[in-house]
Amino acid sequence: MTRSPATPLPPPKARRRLRETAALTQAQLAARVGVTRETVRAWESGRTTPRGRKREAYAKLLNTLAEEATARRSKPGPTASPEPAPVPVVVAVGAGSAAASEEAVDSLVLPAKSLDERRSDPGPMPDPESEPASESEPASELATDQESGPEPRPEPTPEPTPEPAALTPAQAFDALYEFSAPALVRQTFLLTGRRELARESVERAFQVAWEHWPEVARDRDPVGWVRAAAYEYALSPWQRFRLRHRHPEPPPADPGDRTLLNTLLRLPPPHRRTLLLYDGVGLGLPETAAETEASTPATANRLLHAREAVAHRLPELADPEVLHRRLAELASTERLRAARPPTVRMGSERRARFLTRAAIAFTVALIGTTALTLRTAPTHYEPPVSPGETVRGVPPKVAPGALSDEELELRQKLRDQLQDGPERLTPRLE
Template structure:
């Protein structure tokens, strides 16, 4: 019995490009396929590949999207105005912007998405978001008139790297400082962690600018720095900071700080920021079952001390309120950029100085090192039984007898080999 060959599919990047060309989000495509949005994301990232009937339906849908895109390009239309220059860096500058994956960006306080939307991957299926109608419904109705392309404005024009970084910082820094405060309970450490994370982001700006979630990239760096075990050895962080004034906020913060750091981070990302379980597992570098267990244990620990927080919705609201009550301000974007550049210059100069010192030490060693091997002088040993050397003088009777005996004996010849009796 032979197996029929699988239906060919375009590469993962081509799948995503076809979906974006058709102005469809991952949730809308998942609704049309009857799968979860996380499944579509896995297909487009290349982590998994559909099989069986899902593969055939997915291939057919991609072929339809490709034909529609070809038809739109071939359709004649009015002379379009010149297109604006492509924006090399896409940065969210408002609460209503979205990242490349179709998810809303982090808000200025805490939650990025409502709790019902972030659990769409675990439910029966996400509801389709409001967006463009399917191709069949668009063809049945009257054809809309083409809308001329608007002229490029300063908001949509190409941004320089510094402007894009400043926009990302002004959008994400306030929320990240509040989140890091909930993670550590220290205001100064929260501000320092966020500033250091943005400095690292500025050092790796080409990578961050092309990332699908720049705020998530910076958030992961800030959390790692804030939860570093080396922080406990710093003198400035050994003294406790004043707790929140409200008793309820103080109890909630103390309860969070009693959790293990991995559980605390998981609870903050899922119930505070609003990430889904797969996104939380990916950011904490853990498997999805392990992340789910951490979340359950963290919720149980919080509910044991605060019974009213057993409901995830109430816990989400209380975390947002606790983060909003603290007046935490971040530094200005130019200050962070200049700090990153100064740090990079210091490290560069330190590396150059170390290299020069290493070269000088090597040259001095080569200059002063011996060119040949000199064996060491062995230490002297004392020989016993040998009479001490005396000054020249008359021989004793024993020495005279010995000398005469040596002279009388034969020095060579076969006679020396014959033993004689004396």
């Protein structure tokens, strides 16, 4: 039993553009498809992909919206109705055009479709009825020649289509880096408020990802793997002991952006990270809880407290949609550039070589120290000599004095006598 191919869908940006062109909100579109607003939000951000009957209904509705937009644009003359404007969004400070707002959102939110899914997605299938007639004409002419001509012409053998070459690990890493690094740098800047630390955190996370590339390449969400590593490095408590991070960096030029950034930095790190993942990146509550290593109720509690703290200081950001827009605009105002992928890979390889050589040097030093200890250590046990102690009640030994004349004469007499004793007695015969 073969499985039928999935209904093709436009890219996430095109889905959102079609909905906004038709002047529909996410709640209205969700009601027409039969899902929740959060599901439509996930579909338009690219984090999830519809399946089954919901995919068919969603694709049919998008096709209808595309046909209506085409029909409105194709009406000639002054009778053509103007294209409906997208739903207005209230922006707290420095509101720009709708196109600028979309670019700001795209600069912060990553498309959730991974590289493997994009490569495996064949796109819309071509309609066999819409094939040009030029391809069928040579076949019909060939058949006519075979019927009328005396000698049949051999049919040309079709050339085998070359299969797409698989990406090397370096090419796959470079594609992942170019796909996600700019947005991750902006997210980390919102998390820490420091530009250099944001770039360094993302580069260090990708260096670790290159060191564990087989594991990252098989992960279901490689971008999430790198994002978690970057956030952990940026929020590490050891960063406060670094000299260059003790001095504050220049704040944003706009007063509203400066106020919003200061409000975010006043939140506790777990609350700040939860707010950024849920309202900034657009993850769901279970995904946010899994990435922050917390339970779902605890994550919801952190999110509510973070929203209350932001709304208490900036009441115009009480709406989550407006907060999402403002976070994207704040991230897009900073010119944050990441290093090139080859530079990150070379840095990772250089760091791996340094750690390897350091481990080898430490091992050699340990072996040399052990050998020297074994060479100079005693081979048998030598009991330690106890220190002397004074014994009471025993008179000290008196040294002898000068000898008298009698003692000198006796000593001389002893020295003059034979030392070997008397002569040996020999037996005599009688």
